[in-house]
Amino acid sequence: MTSTQSPEGREPLVLGIETSCDETGVGIVRGTQLLANTVSSSMEEHVRFGGVIPEIAARAHLEAFVPTLRRALDTAGVELEDVDAIAVTAGPGLAGALMVGLSSAKGLALASGKPLYGVNHLVAHVGVGLLDDQDGAVQELPPNTGALLVSGGHTEILRVGSLTHDVELLGSTIDDAAGEAYDKTARLLGLGYPGGPAIDKTAADGDAKAFTFPRGLTMPKFVGTAEDPGKHRHNWSFSGLKTAVARAIEQFEKAGKPVPTADIAASFQEAVVDVLTSKAVRAAQEHGITTLLLGGGVAANRRLRELLAERCAAAGIELRVPPIPLCTDNGAMVAALGAQLVADEVGPSALDISADPGQPVQRISV
Amino acid sequence: MIRDGEILAHRQVESTTAHTEVLAVSVRDVLAEIGVDPASAGGQLEAVVVGVGPGPFTGLRVGLAAAHGLAGAWSLPLRGICSLDSLGLRAVRSGVRGEFLAVSDARRREVYWARYAAGSGEPVLVEGPHVSAAADAPACAAVGAGVGLYPEQLRLPHGLHEEAAHWLPDAAEIALLAERPGAPYREPLPLYLRESDAKVPQQMKKAGA
Numbered sequence: 001m002t003s004t005q006s007p008e009g010r011e012p013l014v015l016g017i018e019t020s021c022d023e024t025g026v027g028i029v030r031g032t033q034l035l036a037n038t039v040s041s042s043m044e045e046h047v048r049f050g051g052v053i054p055e056i057a058a059r060a061h062l063e064a065f066v067p068t069l070r071r072a073l074d075t076a077g078v079e080l081e082d083v084d085a086i087a088v089t090a091g092p093g094l095a096g097a098l099m100v101g102l103s104s105a106k107g108l109a110l111a112s113g114k115p116l117y118g119v120n121h122l123v124a125h126v127g128v129g130l131l132d133d134q135d136g137a138v139q140e141l142p143p144n145t146g147a148l149l150v151s152g153g154h155t156e157i158l159r160v161g162s163l164t165h166d167v168e169l170l171g172s173t174i175d176d177a178a179g180e181a182y183d184k185t186a187r188l189l190g191l192g193y194p195g196g197p198a199i200d201k202t203a204a205d206g207d208a209k210a211f212t213f214p215r216g217l218t219m220p221k222f223v224g225t226a227e228d229p230g231k232h233r234h235n236w237s238f239s240g241l242k243t244a245v246a247r248a249i250e251q252f253e254k255a256g257k258p259v260p261t262a263d264i265a266a267s268f269q270e271a272v273v274d275v276l277t278s279k280a281v282r283a284a285q286e287h288g289i290t291t292l293l294l295g296g297g298v299a300a301n302r303r304l305r306e307l308l309a310e311r312c313a314a315a316g317i318e319l320r321v322p323p324i325p326l327c328t329d330n331g332a333m334v335a336a337l338g339a340q341l342v343a344d345e346v347g348p349s350a351l352d353i354s355a356d357p358g359q360p361v362q363r364i365s366v
Numbered sequence: 367m368i369r370d371g372e373i374l375a376h377r378q379v380e381s382t383t384a385h386t387e388v389l390a391v392s393v394r395d396v397l398a399e400i401g402v403d404p405a406s407a408g409g410q411l412e413a414v415v416v417g418v419g420p421g422p423f424t425g426l427r428v429g430l431a432a433a434h435g436l437a438g439a440w441s442l443p444l445r446g447i448c449s450l451d452s453l454g455l456r457a458v459r460s461g462v463r464g465e466f467l468a469v470s471d472a473r474r475r476e477v478y479w480a481r482y483a484a485g486s487g488e489p490v491l492v493e494g495p496h497v498s499a500a501a502d503a504p505a506c507a508a509v510g511a512g513v514g515l516y517p518e519q520l521r522l523p524h525g526l527h528e529e530a531a532h533w534l535p536d537a538a539e540i541a542l543l544a545e546r547p548g549a550p551y552r553e554p555l556p557l558y559l560r561e562s563d564a565k566v567p568q569q570m571k572k573a574g575a
């Protein structure tokens with residue numbers, strides 16, 4: 001799985017492009033060595049809407065692409081002609097946003113004569129786990145690796161046998177992504193956007209036990225048993241939670257009492273993090289996962305890291321959390337996965353590939 | 367692919383939804399037809415030209431993103447041309463004289479239009495591009511797919527073949543326009559003409575009020 005100890009410069013130099021949501025990311029790696037990770041975000045433009053607006057994100061990607069690419073090349077100290085392959089997120093993600101990155105990547109690949117790799121965004125989140133650590137030590141994908149990915153756009157648990165050949169979806173959200181639930185709840189509480197950091201901060205002064213908010217899909221009929229699993233044993237649902245928060249706020253407003261924002265934020269956060277971690281750890285245990293990698297923007301959440309670390313330790317699972325700039329959407333993760341595909345001699349993509357907003361995890365490259 | 371006013375190679379694919387799939391392949395095919403290796407085309411070409419709309423947003427971005435990629439990798443200048451100029455050129459070359467509109471479909475019961483004067487063999491932009499209902503466009507003869515869509519409000523110039531009511535912008539004309547001295551270049555960014563129609567959610571308004 002890991003690259004061989006080849007001499008400097010022999011490992012593939014890969015450019016990665018990511019535009020699946022609101023971050024325009026260009027990253028450059030040489031094998032497992034990170035050379036550049038440049039991200040330009042349109043987050044500010046979404047603030048007044050309290051969530052990502054696809055058309056605004058797509059417009060921003062087009063304007064940010066060329067400058068972001070230039071900065072990444074400068075940071076890495078390479079030129080496009082030095083690159084061995086161009087990797088780009090083909091899906092899953094927002095259709096219009098994906099198409100900007102994919103079309104740019106095709107133009108670059110065609111005009112430079114470099115092979116194009118259209119890769120899976122979710123698997124790319126796992127790919128950063130293989131980048132050398134800060135001391136330059138080479139990381140390997142341990143046997144029985146799993147990944148918990150939590151962001152504004154997705155919430156999944158994966159089993160990763162091989163980054164290039166064997167990825168399986170164990171569970172996912174059936175409605176809102178966890179980060180989306182944070183955004184919507186922050187909106188209800190008037191805490192602003194993005195909701196994750198806003199709620200995390202407010203929750204620090206609140207009582208997490210003040211309210212008992214629902215944990216979605218935890219009833220026996222959904223969960224079943226290890227031997228006879230229910231349909232949603234490893235899935236999440238966050239839409240009911242949002243409704244419960246709205247009702248709680250309403251009751252205070254109707255009674256003319258001040259809304260206990262900090263307590264609601266803390267109790268909401270506890271509900272999200274509790275159900276996320278308990279289901280993830282159970283899925284991991286039942287699939288023989290012994291190392292769990294955390295990815296996605298919500299990996300920055302203080303309480304999620306704390307409780308996940310606690311529960312993983314209790315279950316004998318090693319938890320790995322990459323540096324936060326590599327957890328949020330970025331081009332380096334796409335480049336990292338691209339480098340693995342090149343090293344494993346997986347063939348490049350055709351020039352007529354489509355963006356696939358619902359790309360399943362098994363389609364590691366298209 | 368254009369040299370000295372001559373079309374060397376040309377592709378047009380009739381699909382309003384598959385731009386991402388067919389565009390790069392079309393560029394590759396055009397280069398292959400004139401025997402140019404894509405990886406070394408930067409040394410043989412002088413510029414990349416792209417139609418910047420107005421038109422459907424997603425398709426516009428696909429074209430512009432690819433053009434930026436190509437121009438960047440080839441280290442060539444990237445020129446934008448208003449897509450309606452293509453219809454303007456075709457009209458003038460088809461013998462239209464005086465002032466006329468080039469009109470395309472803007473969906474939502476509206477059209478994109480620009481007003482041109484037929485100069486000496488070339489369209490000269492007088493006004494636009496704008497987006498409006500067909501009925502609100504200036505009352506003069508018009509060409510382009512907008513005429514076919516709104517025959518009650520728009521009419522072709524006298525003597526022009528009925529097919530001019532279905533004309534769509536074409537890359538060859540965009541390139542021909544760009545090759546002329548004093549070409550009407552624009553920033554290589556989409557001419558959206560419309561804001562994204564995102565709405566601030568009710569709850570946000572309340573919180574902000």
Ligand SMILES: [Zn+2]
Pocket residue numbers: 121125151153154296297328329
């Ligand atoms: Zn992501």
